[in-house]
Amino acid sequence: MATIKITTESVAALTKSAVPNKTTFYFDNELAGFGLYRTTTGTGTYFAEFRPVAGGSKKRLKLGRVGTLKANEAREAARRAIANAALGKDLAQNRSDERASLTVEELVSKYIEEYVAEHKKASTAGLYRMLLKKHVKPRLGSIKATSLTRVDVQRAHALMTREARVSANRAIKLLSAAYGWGSRHGHVQEGMNPASGIKLNEEEGRERFLTTAEMLAIGNAMIEAETIGLPVDAGTTKHAPKGQLVVMSPYATAAIRLLMLTGARLREILNLRWSEVDLERGVLRLPDSKTGKKTVFLPTAAVDIIKGLTKLGSYMIAGESAGTKHEKPRSDLKRPWAAICKRAGVNGVRIHDLRHTFASTGVGDQMGLPVIGTLLGHADPSTTQRYAHLADEAARRAVEAIGGKIAAAMNGGK
Incomplete structure (x- = not known):
């Protein structure tokens, strides 16, 4: 265990250093309970560590991967988690409960409304809502987001393809993006993405010119x-x-x-x-x-x-x-x-x-x-x-x- 000041610069330097031969923990020297750890693959993960107000053993809440989450964002997330723990709120349990209840439709909808609608063009959000309504919701919408498997997604893609080959591909890409976003924001387990690696339909470039x-x-x-x-x-x-x-x-x-x-x-x-x-x-x-x-x-x-x-x-x-x-x-x-x-x-x-x-x-x-x-x-x-x-x-x-x-x-x- 080491103590450092966790900043963008120090984390960047840490990432460039030699990969440890065992999982190594680094704690912030300003915010008690805030830290990150590196595994033997070089992957870094931010976390918040705290003891529930009711007592018991310490809990460790993963905040996100280094590279996906910025150091200042991780620090703020840790500060909130530790403060809530002091008030008797168990964010780890809340997050687990939310993951357990969230459906695929709700996850994709959250992604569209909370990210796409804020950062992309209105036309893009509109297209994604259409893909959700026409393709994702009818075939996968009611499944719990944490229970969805790659086999489920591949079967759904096959059914979508019967209606529209290109739109079927777009729907799977939307689903994959939603899981990537959901993983980074605690809506599903870190790294979970059943839409990743799905074999998509071949798309040929179509050029038709009027004579x-x-x-x-x-x-x-x-x-x-x-x-x-x-x-x-x-x-x-x-x-x-x-x-x-x-x-x-x-x-x-x-x-x-x-x-x-x-x-x-x-x-x-x-x-x-x-x-x-x-x-x-x-x-x-x-x-x-x-x-x-x-x-x-x-x-x-x-x-x-x-x-x-x-x-x-x-x-x-x-x-x-x-x-x-x-x-x-x-x-x-x-x-x-x-x-x-x-x-x-x-x-x-x-x-x-x-x-x-x-x-x-x-x-x-x-x-x-x-x-x-x-x-x-x-x-x-x-x-x-x-x-x-x-x-x-x-x-x-x-x-x-x-x-x-x-x-x-x-x-x-x-």
Whole structure:
């Protein structure tokens, strides 16, 4: 046993020192009962040691691993544990009782509301709540968090996969993150994570680009949809007799055109407020996109589309609640997009593929990948590398054109 002042610096130095040949305890020289121990694997764990007010032997409460918990955080946690013990509160027993009663649903919900909602984007928290409700809760939600096994998780993943392969993977990753967080905060035993090591479904990168003919067909279908109208059986609406023509909202078609013309993400257009539109400079100024603050550049065609829209509320793409006290942005474009694709005879194209089409068109016109990355708002240049093979094709066409002109010049124009 050794006595040191436990600080970030002293713990870092201790971690870099030789691994002990037996578990070694270090007590803080300021806060009695606060300490850490290192095992023969080099792992360090903070703890609080105290004697219950009712008497009896000392109890030791693990606070968290060195590296996961900061020294000052561990000190504060130890101070609370020791103070509560002096008041007759047994935090170790309370924590054990909580672990015994917490279900998987409650653990994941705690993780989302107490961590994700505070540190991540609202859209991320929303996605996690959906995964919890749709995948985790129905299959694992009622199981005690401390009783869940890897076999339970693997079976649940297999059932999730029958509905959605990719979402099944996302649900397991959420579960794993929740257990990692829960382990660090005492909701489950330290190091427990039954979702770790689960074999996930293979995910293939999907790239679908619209051809020139498909873009023309979609353009014609949108004109028909917003003027003459499309048949109800094309998926335009749920509230009209089949066969009847329904004129599509100009805001829906405008949103689709803007996605095609700018390469923006769906929510960047649907969540866009009029206050973020700068037509004088031809840009959209997004305060908080997927990659943070972002500027979307508008071609003349996009500026003309926006100028043609009537302001009905705070959001440029007006939804059903436009102009009301509790206005919300439009939720999605699934039905209008499906109707337009059906009318155009275009299959297997997602809304997100319009972003791929924008990028592939730019690369095909011999624009450099850095330029495309800027237009798409990629924070990491490596993300744009998915279009590198298209850049190679563009470079080949360019060298063929240049070489042809030089060869003709050398041959006297022949």
